[in-house]
Amino acid sequence: MPATPPCSSLSVTATDGASLAVRVDGADDAPVTLVLAHGWTLDARAWERHARELAADGTVRVVRYDQRGHGGSGGGSIRPWSIDLLGDDLAGIIDAVAPGGPLVLGGHSMGGMTIMALAAAYPELVTDRVAGVLLTSTSAGQLDARRRRSVPLRLRALGHVESAFFAYCSRTAERSARIRDHLPGPDGRFNPALVKRYLYGPDAPGEAVLAGARMIHACPMPAVADWFPALMTHDKAGALGALRELPVEIVVGSLDRLTPVAHSRRLARELPQAALHIEPECGHMLLLERPAVVTERLRSLCAGAVAGVGVGAGIEARTEAG
Template sequence: MTDLALRDRGAGTPLLLLHAFPLNAGMYRAQLDGALGTARVLAPDLPGFGDSPAPVGEPSLERWADQLAGLLDAAGVRTAVVGGVSMGGYLAMAFARRHPDRLAGLLLADTKASADAPAALANRERIAAAVLARDSVALLLEEKTEDSLLGPDSTGELIAEVRALIGAAGPAGVAWAQRAMAARTDSFATLEGLRVPATVVVGEYDALTPVADAEAMAMALPDAELTVIPGVGHLSALEAPAAFNAAVTALLRRV
């Protein structure tokens, strides 16, 4: 995974931040600008998103997790706090399952530990097939994907930013990621077995992975703090960066 586009900023405790679907690491602009203090923030564009090449092989979050371990090796990082928003959270849990010895702490934001219900599985395959057939991610913009990602009071500027991030995704990356997320398993046993500090963050109005999902993860983790951010939706890192950063900074202090 060393050929991936990577934003590597700051110095201190390594923090690997994994982006939401179907965005890229640009969503972490407010975490890459030094606001997290003594942290080395590593934020890759996952394969097929942003400036990274398309993914290869059978869709699997475990495959990505193994590649992320290689990315840390290339960056000279042995252990890191690993976390992400939405899909990034799914991938962080896969990393915790595959490489628990590389994990110094866990950040799960606007995500869930349960597997998808049948309706969600069907919708993932619908989107994957459609973007590949059209060789375009325009479908995501036509269906106003950003409406499900943002809270009710989002500004026009933020909506435009999210649409631009979505538009930078590649069809192969979108399809691969949808099928990899569909194939993921329940992660509650993984969370119950962890012995590192963890933080769970969720937006008050997150409709995709609601507060109840965050509460379930926090209860499963042996050492977790839960933060519910008022007034925001599924992209808390973008919508309320000050509150999100405060929760992450508290985790870094515990690590």
């Protein structure tokens, strides 16, 4: 049984003064740093198992953090929120906590979009420092069904209903939070069943469903409501040149309802070095439902970084290393 890696908590201040809660697992002198960004309505606990396992042998230092407005992180003064703002947050965390050495980046859902925003806004940082990327259950855009004429009318109508609902929750955040508190919570039967139906596959372990349900239920109402329009307007298709020559692992569940397989296929077409894996009978919460699938791909990317694969000038550096 490997020893539990050292762990520390700290705070990083974003450009607008937002305090971002950061957790670091593993040794400070590890040869590679892995930075993990979680998805909408979750928090850094979503990566806990992965971080513990990957930091165990001392070769990987794992940085995970609560996205702006989630968990222990503040919302800051900038409004409205945007995915581009999350890319700035990630750049600030890297500068504060991992200013040197090779990096591997991993993102789930909105966390994957965060990495895309970083790549679009800070291409030199990505090409100079990043040795590999994992994108799971995510999308480069086109999530807003209302604006796509090719989408069936039923889905466009549902998009209008969803947007109206989250706009109402945003205007009435305190009241909506009180209403939520009076609804069945994650420790009952109804709430986890609903979460499983929409976010997991049919055979998802009960403890994985409960973990996700608890994080979602604990998410502050402003984060629930105000990140929704940012997700809908996110569009980084054609802006991911900094990732094109890097080892990229794209992983998606075959039953993902929020970011369906078509979004991962589109990403794979844009990133020629990417490997696409579709996990059968698995939903959007793939990192909780099948954590080993995600951990092993992160482990492979980190091993490549330790070996010097992908660091520096993209494909040329990989050729020189191997």
